[in-house]
Structures are given as structure tokens and as C-alpha cells.
Amino acid sequence: NAGVTQTPKFQVLKTGQSMTLQCAQDMNHEYMSWYRQDPGMGLRLIHYSVGAGITDQGEVPNGYNVSRSTTEDFPLRLLSAAPSQTSVYFCASSYRGQTYGYTFGSGTRLTVV
């Protein structure tokens, strides 16, 4: 099925642990992005990419790294998890040129204890 696939759906980490949230899309979208959703704050942009090999920071990038080696994949890395990174993470993709709406993955609920 075409769309954006995120794994895992749920994760519990201990403070200081590292992990990678996976995101893959099969729609040949150039643009991919990661958001976090916290209660009462809507969605805030962490990092984004406009194509393979190109990434940039969003509104809340600290504590996260990304890379884009292929058009399809855009993993988000937490280098040393902190309780403040407890959140729901969404990956989204779209074509460039804004002629189509965003497609979101189903989200990853991360708890850092």
C-alpha cells in the first residue's frame, strides 16, 4: 500500500539511551519531515529534507539528528534520550511545489523514563 510507514509504533527508553525512529515512503515524494506532537502545542517541526542528501533544521531540532541517503527513507535519531523528548512523533512527506497535501505516517509514541 502506498503511503508513509513509521516504525516502531511504541517505544520506551531509559534516559541516556539512543534509538532511531524509522520513516519510509513509496510515493517518490521529494519532501519529508519529522514533527513532534505534545499536548496543547499542535505539531512542531523537528527536521526536514527536500531531497536525498539535503536536510535542514526545523523549529525544535535540539537532541535529534537526521540523514537522507535515499528518496524513500528519512530516519530520526535520538542520540541521548531525555524525558523532555517524551512525545508522539510523526513523519510526513509531500511533493515539492505544494501541489499536493501532506501524507502522514501513523506515528510513534515515545516515552523516556
Next chain:
Amino acid sequence: GIQVEQSPPDLILQEGANSTLRCNFSDSVNNLQWFHQNPWGQLINLFYIPSGTKQNGRLSATTVATERYSLLYISSSQTTDSGVYFCAAPTNFGNEKLTFGTGTRLTIIP
């Protein structure tokens, strides 16, 4: 970057009622999107509507770009319409990065 504000923050309606959700944005846009987040957390794109009016079944959206607002209309509400509705606009004009409003939580009571 752009500021996006939504109102009301919460809305509770009886099944069958109509509702209007508002999105104000602080700058010119060439991209305005509405999303529905269902009670299971899934975000669904409802409309891509930088200007004008679009309709999809019981839902319709209107964006008046010159006055910097967009409206989402839901007619004959059903319990499946419950969830949070977000609007989003480019952080900077012509950019794919979106800034989201804080959402309107809609609860439809049977």
C-alpha cells in the same frame, strides 16, 4: 515565520449539528491545509486549499487569502467526525515547511 491561530479550541456538539472551525494566519499564503486527527491519532489530509472553496461530502473549506483566514464547515455531524482538526500554512511563503495551529478538538455526542 507565520503565526497560525485556530478557534474555538474545543467544540462539543450533538450529532446532526453543523459546525464552523476557523483558522487565522498572519501572513500571505500559497498553501493552506486542513487535517483531521482521529481518536486513534491518525492524521488525515482533508483539504489543500490556498484560496477559494472546496467540498468533499459533508465537509467544505473556504480560504479568503486576502483576509488571511480559512473556514472548515462540517454539516450534519456524525460521531466519526470527532477528533482534532488542524490547519497549517507554510512557515515562509513558497516553502514546503508547514506551521500548524494548535487545533480545534471536536466532540460529537450521539
